[in-house]
Amino acid sequence: MTAQWLLVGAVVACTACADLLQSHGMRRGGARWKVPVSIVFLAASFFSFTQLLRIADLSFAVPATAASLVVETLLARVVLKERVGWKRWGGAMLAAAGVALLAL
Amino acid sequence: MKARALWHTAGVIVLNAAGNFALSMGMKRAAAGAGPVLALLEPAAIAGIILLIAWMLLRLRLLQIADLSFVLPITAVGYILNAAMGAAFLGEHVSLTRWAGAVLITGGAALTSLTPEGGAEMQRQDPEAGRRKGEAA
Numbered sequence: 308m309t310a311q312w313l314l315v316g317a318v319v320a321c322t323a324c325a326d327l328l329q330s331h332g333m334r335r336g337g338a339r340w341k342v343p344v345s346i347v348f349l350a351a352s353f354f355s356f357t358q359l360l361r362i363a364d365l366s367f368a369v370p371a372t373a374a375s376l377v378v379e380t381l382l383a384r385v386v387l388k389e390r391v392g393w394k395r396w397g398g399a400m401l402a403a404a405g406v407a408l409l410a411l
Numbered sequence: 412m413k414a415r416a417l418w419h420t421a422g423v424i425v426l427n428a429a430g431n432f433a434l435s436m437g438m439k440r441a442a443a444g445a446g447p448v449l450a451l452l453e454p455a456a457i458a459g460i461i462l463l464i465a466w467m468l469l470r471l472r473l474l475q476i477a478d479l480s481f482v483l484p485i486t487a488v489g490y491i492l493n494a495a496m497g498a499a500f501l502g503e504h505v506s507l508t509r510w511a512g513a514v515l516i517t518g519g520a521a522l523t524s525l526t527p528e529g530g531a532e533m534q535r536q537d538p539e540a541g542r543r544k545g546e547a548a
Contacts, residue, residue, distance in 0.1 A: 357438055408515060
């Protein structure tokens with residue numbers, strides 16, 4: 308069970324890093340080098356996901372990786388300084404509650 | 412909504428679920444001694460990867476003909492579909508709490524993506540936006 312959650316963590320962290328780098332790199336004035344680096348993180352995320360599927364149920368693996376929604380919403384607010392509306396926070400909280408249910 | 416967009420949407424949802432399903436089957440079929448990379452050479456895993464590439468390409472095509480605010484919430488149903496395929500075809504035991512979790516996650520993903528696009532944020536991130544606005548005035 309611990310290995311499953313470690314792999315979920317790896318998928319979520321790599322996906323969040325990739326999206327953050329892509330979002331930042333593609334913006335006007337953004338550092339373009341971040342886009343190719345994001346591809347490395349995407350590849351790492353997919354590889355971690357394949358390893359997760361090896362040891363975990365499909366019905367657990369796919370929903371659990373939705374925790375990236377929560378992490379990315381937080382990072383969008385903190386790192387990218389985006390304005391995050393109540394709907395987006397609410398959605399992230401619902402997803403977090405869903406992932407918490409998977410842990411039970 | 413055009414029928415073409417609806418067909419594309421259905422295709423995106425099905426390809427994602429089928430790709431994850433095949434990948435999951437392939438990874439579990441891989442020999443215990445096979446390393447993490449060698450396991451990906453299992454035929455079902457290769458099929459899963461091909462289906463997921465097709466999913467990504469069809470999703471890009473869908474984004475050309477439909478709004479992102481339509482695509483993201485409706486494709487979030489894939490979380491439930493993946494759980495259903497695991498239960499139906501892989502013999503996984505999906506408990507009530509896991510179903511509830513998948514439903515909450517789908518709702519959360521849909522609600523998150525229903526948020527209007529951040530035009531104000533994009534302008535704030537664009538250092539020239541203020542100057543251009545001033546020139547236009």
